[in-house]
Each structure stands twice: as structure tokens, then as C-alpha cells.
Amino acid sequence: xxxxxxxxxxxxxxxxxxxxxxxxxxxxxxxxxxxxxxxxxxxxxxxxxxxxxxxxxxxxxxxxxxxxxxxxxxxxxxxxxxxxxxxxxxxxxxxxxxxxxxxxxxxxxxxxxxxxxxxxxxxxxxxxxxxxxxxxxxxxxxxxxxxxxxxxxxxxxxxxxxxxxxxxxxxxxxxxxxxxxxxxxxxxxxxxxxxxxxxxxxxxxxxxxxxxxxxxxxxxxxxxxxxxxxxxxxxxxxxxxxxxxx
Amino acid sequence: xxxxxxxxxxxxxxxxxxxxxxxxxxxxxxxxxxxxxxxxxxxxxxxxxxxxxxxxxxxxxxxxxxxxxxxxxxxxxxxxxxxxxxxxxxxxxxxxxxxxxxxxxxxxxxxxxxxxxxxxxxxxxxxxxxxxxxxxxxxxxxxxxxxxxxxxxxxxxxxxxxxxxxxxxxxxxxxxxxxxxxxxxxxxxxxxxxxxxxxxxxxxxxxxxxxxxxxxxxxxxxxxxxxxxxxxxxxxxxxxxxxxxxxxxxxxxxxxxxxxxxxxxxxxxxxxxxxxxxxxxxxxxxxxxxxxxxxxxxxxxxxxxxxxxxxxxxxxxxxxxxxxxxxxxxxxxxxxxxxxxxxxxxxxxxxxxxxxxxxxxxxxxxxxxxxxxxxxxxxxxxxxxxxxxxxxxxxxxxxxxxxxxxxxxxx
Ligand SMILES: Nc1ncnc2c1ncn2[C@@H]1O[C@H](COP(=O)(O)OP(=O)(O)O)[C@@H](O)[C@H]1O
Ligand SMILES: [Mg+2]
Numbered sequence: 152x153x154x155x156x157x158x159x160x161x162x163x164x165x166x167x168x169x170x171x172x173x174x175x176x177x178x179x180x181x182x183x184x185x186x187x188x189x190x191x192x193x194x195x196x197x198x199x200x201x202x203x204x205x206x207x208x209x210x211x212x213x214x215x216x217x218x219x220x221x222x223x224x225x226x227x228x229x230x231x232x233x234x235x236x237x238x239x240x241x242x243x244x245x246x247x248x249x250x251x252x253x254x255x256x257x258x259x260x261x262x263x264x265x266x267x268x269x270x271x272x273x274x275x276x277x278x279x280x281x282x283x284x285x286x287x288x289x290x291x292x293x294x295x296x297x298x299x300x301x302x303x304x305x306x307x308x309x310x311x312x313x314x315x316x317x318x319x320x321x322x323x324x325x326x327x328x329x330x331x332x333x334x335x336x337x338x339x340x341x342x343x344x345x346x347x348x349x350x351x352x353x354x355x356x357x358x359x360x361x362x363x364x365x366x367x368x369x370x371x372x373x374x375x376x377x378x379x380x381x382x383x384x385x386x387x388x389x390x391x392x393x394x395x396x397x
Numbered sequence: 398x399x400x401x402x403x404x405x406x407x408x409x410x411x412x413x414x415x416x417x418x419x420x421x422x423x424x425x426x427x428x429x430x431x432x433x434x435x436x437x438x439x440x441x442x443x444x445x446x447x448x449x450x451x452x453x454x455x456x457x458x459x460x461x462x463x464x465x466x467x468x469x470x471x472x473x474x475x476x477x478x479x480x481x482x483x484x485x486x487x488x489x490x491x492x493x494x495x496x497x498x499x500x501x502x503x504x505x506x507x508x509x510x511x512x513x514x515x516x517x518x519x520x521x522x523x524x525x526x527x528x529x530x531x532x533x534x535x536x537x538x539x540x541x542x543x544x545x546x547x548x549x550x551x552x553x554x555x556x557x558x559x560x561x562x563x564x565x566x567x568x569x570x571x572x573x574x575x576x577x578x579x580x581x582x583x584x585x586x587x588x589x590x591x592x593x594x595x596x597x598x599x600x601x602x603x604x605x606x607x608x609x610x611x612x613x614x615x616x617x618x619x620x621x622x623x624x625x626x627x628x629x630x631x632x633x634x635x636x637x638x639x640x641x642x643x644x645x646x647x648x649x650x651x652x653x654x655x656x657x658x659x660x661x662x663x664x665x666x667x668x669x670x671x672x673x674x675x676x677x678x679x680x681x682x683x684x685x686x687x688x689x690x691x692x693x694x695x696x697x698x699x700x701x702x703x704x705x706x707x708x709x710x711x712x713x714x715x716x717x718x719x720x721x722x723x724x725x726x727x728x729x730x731x732x733x734x735x736x737x738x739x740x741x742x743x744x745x746x747x748x749x750x751x752x753x754x755x756x757x758x759x760x761x762x763x764x765x766x767x768x769x770x771x772x773x774x775x776x777x778x779x780x781x782x783x784x785x786x787x788x789x790x791x792x793x794x795x796x797x798x799x800x801x802x803x804x805x806x807x808x
Pocket of ligand 2: 205206207
């Protein structure tokens with residue numbers, strides 16, 4: 152895929168984005184004309200009540216789903232022109248996902264789970280990359296554990312390491328703290344902030360105000376439309392956050 | 398192709414590990430299919446070697462003259478039973494292209510000594526029998542010319558029969574009853590062993606003339622065996638002409654249907670058993686194909702179940718960058734690997750079972766041979782992998798087409 156950048160530094164540019172589900176004769180409009188720009192290196196939170204279309208938007212931005220209307224440019228490239236294989240390639244090389252329910256393979260060890268994305272490409276030093284990724288989420292002591300023996304926070308940090316392994320430019324996180332206690336949730340948000348400082352663009356989906364307060368900017372959506380948008384004042388920031396991982 | 402597989406095999410392996418119990422279940426059909434192919438073909442090969450060994454025991458120059466034309470069956474039909482006369486034997490004894498000419502009558506009879514009673518095969522022969530069939534007498538003597546001409550009621554025992562009747566006693570000089578007639582024992586045979594058809598050690602041998610007179614009251618023979626001197630083919634031809642002359646059959650065009658006898662050579666016997674084992678092979682192969690197809694359908698079924706149960710895993714793999722082709726190849730490789738490993742397990746258990754069968758069979762047939770049909774082994778491992786690919790294709794296609802969103806929505 153061509154990675155020619157537009158002159159602006161926007162990594163994501165969405166115009167009048169629409170998504171309607173068709174089940175039989177029933178039409179369900181979920182996204183009804185969204186405009187959104189995300190700068191390279193930004194940390195945004197998408198907030199909204201359940202069913203407002205947050206996940207749908209994230210799946211489209213993450214190349215897992217296709218819009219039924221409007222346009223989406225990623226790194227200056229019109230996504231509608233990409234083939235399925237191109238989309239897989241972008242998912243593999245440019246982005247990472249973190250989900251609420253972790254989605255770890257239960258019988259693969261922590262490090263095997265982290266290395267999963269590497270199965271689909273050539274890597275001679277995958278093991279070292281996975282170790283480094285796990286180190287950055289504070290899990291170097293859990294390499295050969297099975298997911299079942301991990302706490303929820305550790306599971307989510309494993310999933311973050313998996314999202315990190317391909318050095319993605321954007322990390323999408325859909326309710327990453329939704330299944331976690333508040334302490335683990337803080338650890339996870341701290342990790343996202345540190346990754347953002349290192350230059351990763353973070354797109355966080357959440358319905359919790361405090362979680363959203365870790366981002367720089369909050370997009371409020373309701374009924375498939377952007378309701379409002381705010382710059383976060385009094386952003387929660389763990390400057391001494393490293394201790395949280397111990 | 399191979400290179401693509403080596404790329405996907407580690408992925409397939411991880412996911413087989415993920416689903417071990419189901420994987421083993423899936424393999425079962427293939428294990429049973431391949432296992433039974435290996436077992437059956439190995440037993441078949443063992444049987445073949447065993448039968449061929451039996452036939453080869455006597456040497457290639459032995460021929461059998463049986464009553465009845467070939468149309469009437471191999472050993473002569475009931476109606477043709479009386480075609481071969483004692484006079485035929487007497488005439489053949491005089492020709493120079495045959496030696497060790499042996500007349501045969503066989504008869505199942507009750508043999509009694511004091512309280513010991515056994516049912517066994519009583520064989521009427523002449524003095525040539527041991528040399529025609531490479532047997533020898535352990536003690537005493539065999540039937541001789543004098544026994545033949547004066548129809549002596551004497552008998553020679555196979556070593557097992559001697560043991561059964563007399564235990565450790567010396568049977569020579571004792572009198573036994575065959576049916577209701579008394580026979581004096583003059584000899585005991587060396588241990589000869591058995592083969593696929595006969596158990597020589599349990600037989601009782603008497604002069605064929607005595608048998609005709611006292612036990613049967615007939616003048617015909619069931620078989621005349623002989624060794625051909627010189628060229629086998631011309632010996633067989635000359636023998637045919639002698640018998641045609643004796644039977645007054647005019648058959649210059651050599652139409653076997655016109656003859657009232659047939660000559661079986663060892664070569665022919667080998668051919669016949671070759672045909673039998675070919676038929677057996679086709680039979681086994683068709684059974685095997687059915688079980689492999691059933692195994693393949695089993696794989697397809699379980700792969701479908703697996704695909705629908707693993708939509709989340711498939712969704713995740715796509716989310717982290719797997720292409721549709723990656724997923725397709727993963728599932729095909731998985732099916733191929735499952736059925737190939739199933740094939741290997743099947744081969745091992747087939748060989749193991751063949752050996753167990755062998756251990757059991759040699760209890761009854763000591764000259765049985767343990768054999769593995771390696772062609773079948775190689776063929777079935779290749780076929781089992783191909784079956785995996787073939788039957789794994791449609792489930793894999795469904796997996797590749799799965800929508801990652803459906804799987805990744807959190808419920
Ligand atoms: N395949 C589908 N067919 C029909 N409706 C769908 C489908 N997937 C999602 N929806 C609907 O789209 C709406 C938005 O869903 P979602 O994006 O998951 O919301 P959120 O993540 O904000 O809770 C919901 O009302 C949901 O029922
Ligand atoms: Mg959601």
C-alpha cells in the first residue's frame with residue numbers, strides 16, 4: 152500500500168461517514184454522517200452511551216468493516232480503494248487492537264499470544280520483539296504463563312503487548328478497562344499514555360468519564376452522530392505511573 | 398505448494414494444540430481407516446507368503462493329475478470323480494518323463510487305539526509318496542511295493558497322530574482300527590509341519606490299494622502326483638497324451654473341455670493364488686477407500702463445527718492481519734495435518750495390530766509369516782493427507798469468509 156502522506160499531519164480523516172446494517176428488509180442506520188480528523192500522535196477518546204455506534208466506528212477506522220457511505224482516508228490514502236488483502240496488510244503493519252474481552256488464545260502462552268500477529272509475516276527475531284513488548288507493559292516475568300493463570304489486568308496488558316508487536320502507528324482500544332478493577336484500569340491507561348508519549352496515536356473507545364479523561368481530546372457521539380467535542384482540561388496523568396506496574 | 402505448507406504448519410500446530418480433544422476425535426475416522434488398511438493388507442500379504450510358501454514346499458516340478466476337465470472345477474466334480482483309474486497310474490509309472498508317480502485317495506476316518514479315538518485324514522498312497530513330497534520316515538518303514546500288491550493292512554502315522562494315540566509309547570507293531578478295519582502300524586513319519594492346506598503330521602498313510610479294497614470299494618483315484626523329469630511343459634504335454642490315449646479321447650486341437658482330466662502344475666497353482674490375492678487386494682482396497690472417505694467426511698464435519706466454534710479466534714486472527722488466504726490455508730493445513738498425523742497413528746496401530754494377530758496366528762499355524770505391506774503404508778499416509786486437504790477445503794473456505802466483526806463484538 153502506498154503511504155504517501157497528505158500535506159496535513161492528519162493520520163485519519165473521515166468525512167460524512169455512514170454505516171447502515173441491512174437485515175432482511177430492516178434497515179438499521181448506525182453511523183449517520185460523521186466527520187472526524189485525528190492528528191498523527193494524538194490521543195483521543197470516543198465517548199457515548201451504549202449502542203451509539205462507538206464500536207462500529209472503531210471497526211471501520213480499524214479496517215475490519217466497511218462504511219456504506221462517506222469517505223475515510225488513512226495516512227492520506229482513500230481506504231475504499233484498498234483490496235481485502237491490502238486491508239489485512241494495513242491491519243498487520245500499521246495498527247493494533249485492544250478489546251474489552253482481551254481475546255487471548257487460552258492454550259497459548261503469554262509470549263505465544265503476543266507473537267500471534269507475527270505468524271502472518273516473516274520475522275527472524277520475533278521472540279525478542281515479543282519480549283520487548285511484554286517488558287514495556289511490565290510482564291517480562293509472565294512469558295510462559297497461560298492466560299487462565301493471569302489476572303484481568305495482566306491479560307489486558309498481554310493484549311496490549313500483542314497490539315504493540317508490529318510497532319503500529321495507531322492503537323485502537325475498545326473499552327479496554329471495561330472488564331478491569333480500577334487499579335488494573337489505571338495501569339492500563341498509564342501504559343496507553345506512555346505509548347502515546349512514544350508517538351503512537353491512540354484511539355480509545357469508552358463510556359466512562361474518568362477513563363476518557365486520560366486522553367487529550369474527547370469526541371462525544373450519540374445516535375450515530377458527533378454530538379460534541381472537547382479538549383480535556385485537567386487531564387489525568389500519571390507522571391510517577393511506573394510504580395503502578397510494580 | 399510445499400513451501401506454503403511449511404509456512405502454515407506452525408500456525409496449524411498452535412491451533413491443533415488449542416483444540417486437542419476435538420482434534421483427536423477428528424482423527425479417529427482416519428486412524429480407523431488407515432489402521433484397518435494397514436492391518437488388512439499386512440494380513441493379506443502374510444497369508445500370501447504363507448500360501449506361496451506352502452506351494453513352493455514341494456518344488457516346481459511336481460504336477461497333479463486330477464479327474465474332470467478344467468470346466469468342471471479345479472479338483473474335479475463329483476460326477477467326474479471316477480475318471481482317474483488305478484490303471485492310469487500303472488501306465489504313468491512306466492513312462493520315462495515322470496518319476497515318483499504317486500496315486501492318491503484321501504478319506505476322513507475315525508482312528509482308534511484302545512480308548513484313544515481321533516478323527517483324521519487317512520491317505521492312500523504308494524512307496525513314492527515320501528520322495529515325491531520330500532518327507533521322510535522317522536522310525537520303522539513306509540508303504541512298500543509288497544504292501545501295494547498284496548493290499549496289506551498296514552499304516553504309517555504322522556508324528557502328531559502317533560503322539561495323540563500312543564503318547565510316549567512306541568507305536569510300531571501295535572494294531573489300530575481305521576473305521577472298522579484293523580491296521581498294523583509299521584512306521585512313524587518325521588515331523589513335517591503343515592501349510593495353508595494340510596496338516597501332514599496328523600495324517601495316517603496306508604497303501605492306496607488297501608484303501609480301495611477295504612475302505613472304499615472303488616478302483617479310481619482322486620489324484621495322481623508325479624515329478625516331471627526334464628522340461629516341465631513337454632512333460633505335461635506327453636502326460637496328457639498318454640492319458641488321452643488310455644481314455645480314448647481324440648483331442649489333437651488340445652481343447653481342455655474335451656479332456657476328462659486336468660493337470661495342475663505348481664506354476665498354475667501359484668497363478669491361482671495370485672489371482673485370489675489380487676481379488677483380496679481389490680476387496681480390501683475398496684473397503685479401505687470407503688472407510689477413508691467416511692473418515693474424510695468426519696474431518697469435514699468436525700472442521701465445520703470447529704470453524705463455527707472458532708469464529709472469535711478467526712476474527713482475532715484477521716484483526717491482527719491475517720488475510721482470507723492465510724485463514725484458508727491455516728484451516729486446510731490443519732485438516733491436512735490432522736489427517737496426516739491420524740494416518741501415522743493409524744499406520745502404527747495397524748502395524749501393532751498386525752503383529753498381535755501374528756502372535757495369535759502362530760499359535761495355530763507356526764509357519765505363518767509376519768509381513769507389512771509397505772506400499773499400502775506409504776499410499777495410505779499420502780492419501781490421508783490428501784483427504785484432509787480435500788475435505789478440509791470447504792470448511793476452510795467458510796472460515797476464510799467469516800466476518801471478523803461478528804466474532805469480535807463483545808456480548
Ligand atoms: N450486524 C448488525 N446488524 C444490525 N445491527 C447491528 C449490527 N451490529 C451492530 N448493530 C447495531 O448497531 C448499533 C451500534 O452498535 P455498537 O457500535 O456496538 O455500539 P457501541 O459500541 O457504542 O455500544 C447497536 O444498536 C447495534 O445493535
Ligand atoms: Mg461497543
